[in-house]
Amino acid sequence: MSLEEDIYKEIILDNYRSRKNRMRLEDADLHSEGANPSCGDDVELFIKLSGDTIEAVSYEGIGCSICCASANLLCESLRGRSLAEAQQIILQYRDMLLEDGEPEFAEEISDLEAMQGVKNYPVRIKCALLAWNTVRDMLQNSAGGGQGG
Amino acid sequence: MSTIQSSVAVGAQSSALDVRKIREDFPILKRTMNGKPFVYLDNGATSLKPQAVIDAEIGYYTELGANIHRGVYEFSEKASALYDQARSKVAGFIGARDARQVVFTKSATESVNLIVYGWALKNIKPGDEICVSEIEHHANFVPWQMLAERCGATLRFIPLLPAEGTLDLSQLDQLINERTRVVAVTAMSNVTGYMPPLELILRRARAVGAITVVDGAQWVSHTAVDVESLDTDFLVFSAHKMCGPTGVGVLYGREQLLEEMDPFLFGGDMVQRVRKEKTVFKQIPDKFEAGTPNIAGVIGFGSAIDYLLGVGMEAIHAHEQQLLAYAMQQVSNVDTITTYGPSDLLSRGGILSFNVGDAHPHDTGTILDEDGIAVRTGLHCAHPFMHALGIPGTTRASFYLYNDKQDVDRLIASVRRVAEIFA
Numbered sequence: 001m002s003l004e005e006d007i008y009k010e011i012i013l014d015n016y017r018s019r020k021n022r023m024r025l026e027d028a029d030l031h032s033e034g035a036n037p038s039c040g041d042d043v044e045l046f047i048k049l050s051g052d053t054i055e056a057v058s059y060e061g062i063g064c065s066i067c068c069a070s071a072n073l074l075c076e077s078l079r080g081r082s083l084a085e086a087q088q089i090i091l092q093y094r095d096m097l098l099e100d101g102e103p104e105f106a107e108e109i110s111d112l113e114a115m116q117g118v119k120n121y122p123v124r125i126k127c128a129l130l131a132w133n134t135v136r137d138m139l140q141n142s143a144g145g146g147q148g149g
Numbered sequence: 150m151s152t153i154q155s156s157v158a159v160g161a162q163s164s165a166l167d168v169r170k171i172r173e174d175f176p177i178l179k180r181t182m183n184g185k186p187f188v189y190l191d192n193g194a195t196s197l198k199p200q201a202v203i204d205a206e207i208g209y210y211t212e213l214g215a216n217i218h219r220g221v222y223e224f225s226e227k228a229s230a231l232y233d234q235a236r237s238k239v240a241g242f243i244g245a246r247d248a249r250q251v252v253f254t255k256s257a258t259e260s261v262n263l264i265v266y267g268w269a270l271k272n273i274k275p276g277d278e279i280c281v282s283e284i285e286h287h288a289n290f291v292p293w294q295m296l297a298e299r300c301g302a303t304l305r306f307i308p309l310l311p312a313e314g315t316l317d318l319s320q321l322d323q324l325i326n327e328r329t330r331v332v333a334v335t336a337m338s339n340v341t342g343y344m345p346p347l348e349l350i351l352r353r354a355r356a357v358g359a360i361t362v363v364d365g366a367q368w369v370s371h372t373a374v375d376v377e378s379l380d381t382d383f384l385v386f387s388a389h390k391m392c393g394p395t396g397v398g399v400l401y402g403r404e405q406l407l408e409e410m411d412p413f414l415f416g417g418d419m420v421q422r423v424r425k426e427k428t429v430f431k432q433i434p435d436k437f438e439a440g441t442p443n444i445a446g447v448i449g450f451g452s453a454i455d456y457l458l459g460v461g462m463e464a465i466h467a468h469e470q471q472l473l474a475y476a477m478q479q480v481s482n483v484d485t486i487t488t489y490g491p492s493d494l495l496s497r498g499g500i501l502s503f504n505v506g507d508a509h510p511h512d513t514g515t516i517l518d519e520d521g522i523a524v525r526t527g528l529h530c531a532h533p534f535m536h537a538l539g540i541p542g543t544t545r546a547s548f549y550l551y552n553d554k555q556d557v558d559r560l561i562a563s564v565r566r567v568a569e570i571f572a
Contacts, residue, residue, distance in 0.1 A: 002519075003515065003516055003519050003570075004570065007515075008512070008516075008570045008571075013570075013571070017507075038527070039511055039526075039527050039528075039542075040527050040528045040532075040535075040541060040542050041511075062541040063509065063541075064509035064510075064511035064512050065508070065509055065512045065571075066511075066512075067509075068509075121515060123515075124511070124515060127511065
């Protein structure tokens with residue numbers, strides 16, 4: 001176990017630095033904010049739907065490498081998915097970090113497995129979950145609000 | 150830059166303290182963290198405790214055990230005497246004329262709240278003004294914000310000059326004016342260690358008849374304080390940041406103001422006479438200390454005061470300034486590091502706030518943790534300060550009497566690792 005092997009590896013640092021998904025979606029159908037008040041991490045998520053498919057997803061915010069990398073990976077892995085698929089991916093991701101779930105992500109989103117090393121640093125798990133909890137609540141609320149997906 | 154150079158010269162002198170001997174007094178410094186010798190640089194959050202303080206607290210539980218100001222038996226009287234002696238020691242430590250001016254609370258935060266509830270709520274009227282600075286810790290900001298909301302008063306801010314790291318006093322006469330009723334300001338920033346020119350601010354406050362509240366949580370523990378010459382109405386601080394136990398705070402106040410103030414907590418131990426129709430409260434400070442207080446903590450605090458006086462507050466202050474100067478010199482060799490706070494190190498206590506390249510403070514803190522180094526990362530309970538600087542937080546190393554140049558060297562080595570990972 002070392003930091004460079006577990007969390008400060010290239011996939012995470014690349015996703016941390018990536019600006020590709022860092023933007024506001026002005027025509028978003030869903031928008032939600034999440035914050036960890038104790039550390040100041042703060043993310044906003046935007047989703048544009050086409051029927052029950054996530055056509056576009058982006059984020060903005062301030063946070064550490066784990067927080068921002070996980071938000072960027074979230075955008076990469078949920079874009080183009082149906083709401084049901086998205087919820088399945090979110091479930092798996094949370095299981096990977098909170099339970100002992102061995103992740104079985106599809107090949108094209110297997111980068112998500114890079115976040116597994118965060119498990120070795122319990123105080124940082126909340127950083128890896130902030131964006132994912134935010135999107136989970138957002139999708140649940142929209143489904144409850146009669147989104148009809 | 151010239152100020153830094155001259156301060157480094159100060160740092161090159163031999164230490165004002167026998168740190169090796171002092172370190173022997175703090176048992177936790179013998180521990181390891183993540184397999185590395187423990188380096189504690191989070192003194193702004195809380196200080197470590199010397200064995201003497203731990204022994205005093207244990208001694209109360211093993212030797213006395215009794216409640217205070219109640220029993221007529223020996224152990225209770227002895228416990229009461231130790232509790233009261235601690236109050237006298239604190240009064241002497243800050244130069245208060247009378248031990249009755251020292252009220253024990255549970256924290257500096259509670260002390261500020263006691264002023265708000267006991268004095269301000271009944272004295273502040275719509276249209277009044279309360280003046281704080283932009284660099285306050287939330288403890289000396291949120292209570293005043295709530296007060297202003299409740300009373301219809303206006304909150305004014307002495308602004309930060311972000312580039313200089315100092316307060317902008319150019320508009321002081323407008324910010325503190327004839328409508329100002331309270332001026333609440335920190336004596337030392339918990340983010341940068343900056344010590345604002347208190348005398349100037351307090352003088353202006355007195356000139357308009359405002360009461361003055363000084364947040365000494367970061368200050369009283371690191372320097373010799375004399376409340377008489379400071380001439381403030383209130384001073385708040387906490388025991389745990391000055392080698393004492395957690396759960397004990399202090400409110401120092403002018404006698405007349407404390408007497409005018411209402412109690413905030415009502416109940417046992419704060420009463421003179423209780424009838425069904427009417428209760429008469431005790432005099433100050435007892436009327437503010439309802440319920441069984443943190444007896445062991447206060448007795449331990451008395452021991453902490455003895456310990457600090459034995460070392461010498463001026464020597465502690467000089468030692469920390471030397472460490473800061475050394476740390477600033479070492480940090481200047483790391484390209485990607487940004488530091489915060491005034492360049493005049495003599496206007497600062499032993500706090501080094503910094504960021505490394507584009508590494509977020511939490512990433513820096515995690516890497517330092519793996520190297521056995523404890524620092525604070527994030528917003529430091531000073532969100533308005535961080536917003537004024539426009540940054541998502543800092544990493545803060547804060548020094549105390551048991552830190553030495555080796556600690557700084559370990560910090561710098563680990564910071565270099567952060568810089569490499571985030572290169």
